[in-house]
Amino acid sequence: MEFEIETGQRGSQICIYNSHRYRHIRNNKKGSVSWRxxxxxxxxxxxxxxNKFVIEKGQHDHEPHQNLEQQCIRGMKRRAEQETTAIPKVYEQESIKFFMQTGGILPVFNSVRSSLYRCRNSSLPVIPHNLTEFDIPDDWKKDNLGGDFLQINVGTDARLLGFVSQCGLERLAEAKHWNADGTFYTAPRLFSQAYTIHSLTGKLWVGT
Ligand SMILES: [Zn+2]
Known part of the structure; x- marks a missing residue:
């Protein structure tokens, strides 16, 4: 079976043999090279x-690196579909986990970026072009426990949407102080402002 040598990050040499990856240990006196x-x-x-003949020593106690890499990318795609965590964050968390578990480096973000966003978009509603076709699917009107989350939905040309769970409403009602702030920067397209109200409950800030 053929082996391949590639240059890893930081210039170190990596030998790929039988789908496993090896790091360079030393060049031996009689011209052989040791890899681990x-x-x-x-x-x-x-x-x-x-003579470029490969002698294997010991057994791997894990799957080949390339399989693990594909498995990790499949896991990222699943997370992109099922979660709302930002895509770069998913990539960052999974590549740290991958490095801790295997010592390997995943393909750079840009090489998996578009397929991750494709997975994300497949599970999201189509982005509306104007407020008249802006329709919120029923699933997105509920909180994680299935309770009402979209509490305010008024207007056509000037649309106002208010999201809060029943529990959040109760906490706001009980709170002595609210912190409220609006931002234009993170407002979704077609909307001018995202406005949040927080109250302090025990040691936790609850957002609305
Ligand atoms: Zn191994």
């Missing part, structure tokens, strides 16, 4: 002799 699995907890190693 990039997973630091795995003791598998290979020796490539001066």
């Amino acid at each position: 699995c990039i997973n630091k907890e795995c003791s598998a190693a290979i020796l490539i002799d001066s």
Whole structure:
């Protein structure tokens, strides 16, 4: 079986053999080269002799790196579909987890970016072009417990939407102080302002 040598990040050499990745250990006196699995907890190693013949030493106690990489990217796509966590955040969290588990580096964000956004868009409603076709699917009117979340939905040309759970409303009603702030910067397209109201409940700020 053929092996491939590639240059990893920071200029280190990586040898790919049988879908596993190895880091360079040393060049031996008689022209052979020693490599060790990039997973630091795995003791598998290979020796490539001066005739480019590969001698395997020990067994990997994990799946091949490339399979793990594909598995990790599939996991990211699933998260992109099922969660609302920002896509760059999903990538960042999963690549840290991948590095901790395998010692490997995932393909750069830009190479998976569009497929992750495609997954995200497949689970989101179509972005409306004007307020008359702005329709909120029933699922998005409910909170995580299935209670009403869209409490205010008035106007056509000037539309006002208010989202708060029943529990959030009760906490606002009980609170002595509210902190309220509006931002134009993060308002969704077609809307001018996103306005939030927070109240302090115990040690927690509850948002509305
Ligand atoms: Zn290994």
